[in-house]
Amino acid sequence: KAGVTQTPxxxxxxxxxxxxxxxxxxSGHRSVSWYQQTPGQGLQFLxxxxxxxxxxxxxxxxxxxxxxxxxxxSEMNVSTLELGDSALYLCASSxxxxxxxxxxxxxxxxxxxxT
Amino acid sequence: LAKTTQPISMDSYExxxxxxxxxxxxxxxxxxxxxxxxxxxxxxxxxxxxxxxxVTNEVASLFIPADRKSSTLSLPRVSLSxxxxxxxxxxxxxxxxxxxxxxxxxxxxxxxx
Numbered sequence: 042k043a044g045v046t047q048t049p050x051x052x053x054x055x056x057x058x059x060x061x062x063x064x065x066x067x068s069g070h071r072s073v074s075w076y077q078q079t080p081g082q083g084l085q086f087l088x089x090x091x092x093x094x095x096x097x098x099x100x101x102x103x104x105x106x107x108x109x110x111x112x113x114x115s116e117m118n119v120s121t122l123e124l125g126d127s128a129l130y131l132c133a134s135s136x137x138x139x140x141x142x143x144x145x146x147x148x149x150x151x152x153x154x155x156t
Numbered sequence: 157l158a159k160t161t162q163p164i165s166m167d168s169y170e171x172x173x174x175x176x177x178x179x180x181x182x183x184x185x186x187x188x189x190x191x192x193x194x195x196x197x198x199x200x201x202x203x204x205x206x207x208x209x210x211v212t213n214e215v216a217s218l219f220i221p222a223d224r225k226s227s228t229l230s231l232p233r234v235s236l237s238x239x240x241x242x243x244x245x246x247x248x249x250x251x252x253x254x255x256x257x258x259x260x261x262x263x264x265x266x267x268x269x
Contacts (some may be wrong), residue, residue, distance in 0.1 A: 132199075133199070
């Protein structure tokens with residue numbers, strides 16, 4: 042079974058621009074979560090989608106948004122990029138129960154650099 | 157929100173047992189404890205999850221005392237390939253019908269011959 046895939050793997054953007062990252066979950070997984078990983082803050086939860094609905098949200102500003110499609114694929118968008126948004130963005134999928142109580146399968150991440 | 161604290165780094169020799177402890181003094185009643193392993197340039201990989209007492213699978217054991225304010229990941233007979241960063245995650249449903257999630261900063265384990 043194919044794992045979680047994320048595109049693109051690397052991205053360089055300029056301050057003020059916006060960016061869209063894509064995630065394809067494992068076949069049959071209906072929950073998709075997004076995380077930001079930085080050396081200073083570590084792993085931080087962004088949001089989770091289940092059946093095209095945002096089920097859970099972390100403590101990030103409104104510039105960070107996401108959506109999920111009927112085939113469970115998900116996208117996250119960051120508008121008005123700031124230097125501090127440079128990070129590894131990880132997507133994880135799970136069967137159904139949710140981020141805290143389900144085994145999550147992570148993708149390799151998208152490395153975003155904001156200049 | 158449960159603040160999750162774990163050692164920054166640990167060293168071990170091949171073949172030894174490694175115990176990594178995570179402190180979560182403010183853990184909530186509904187919170188679960190999960191451990192993930194991460195290699196460079198890869199996403200984290202699930203190791204084990206528990207709620208209380210002891211859980212064991214084919215790769216690790218998780219010990220959780222009765223007060224649940226800490227947990228210990230035990231890796232038996234580590235090998236060089238166990239060199240990685242290990243994350244403790246504490247989280248579960250909260251009163252706002254969402255989830256509260258808190259990752260530790262990660263413990264970098266170095267296994268040497």
